[in-house]
Amino acid sequence: MTKISLGAHPYLLGFEELERLMERTAKSAGDGYPPYNIEQTSQHSYRITLAVAGFSEDDLSITLEEKSLVVRGRQRDEPEERVFLHRGIAARQFQRSFVLADGVEIEGAAIENGLLHIDLARKPPQSVVQTIRIQRGDRKKESEA
Known part of the structure; x- marks a missing residue:
């Protein structure tokens, strides 16, 4: 059976720290x-x-x-x-x-x-909604030139 890693799941981006935290917590459970x-x-x-x-x-x-x-x-x-x-x-x-x-x-x-x-x-x-501006691909190339 394959272990599924939270950090490797394609829909969970940036959760690698959560997986390390769970492992650390399990080790420190104590007596x-x-x-x-x-x-x-x-x-x-x-x-x-x-x-x-x-x-x-x-x-x-x-x-x-x-x-x-x-x-x-x-x-x-x-x-x-x-x-x-x-x-x-x-x-x-x-x-x-x-x-x-x-x-x-x-x-x-x-x-x-x-x-x-x-x-x-x-x-x-707090509920945060952020709108991301979409740029045209050719404008990005013009600014790089």
Whole structure:
């Protein structure tokens, strides 16, 4: 079976970057930690919620790197005098990336009850109509001479 490339389809011009973006996103899916939800809160807004129990605001960072929203978590080292008989609560660092489409902006973030909420909004695209002037072939040749 032949793999059809988006960049090679004759009706999809200039979408090579989209194909590379999909491949990069598939590779960076990670191990599933921390778990997250993505919900559409209105026609043009979204909310990403990550389960970050045990992390404080100071342990988390949210950055926009090119077209990617990157959430990182790193807890401070605990004092060594603590002795655990069982340690089932994950205390590991993480990095979770989300690729944002053009026009999607971060509106804000809040942490509540161990959940980090990141609100996003997409600006409705403006309808653009452009008329292209058609020149006669012989005029182009005259201007080149």
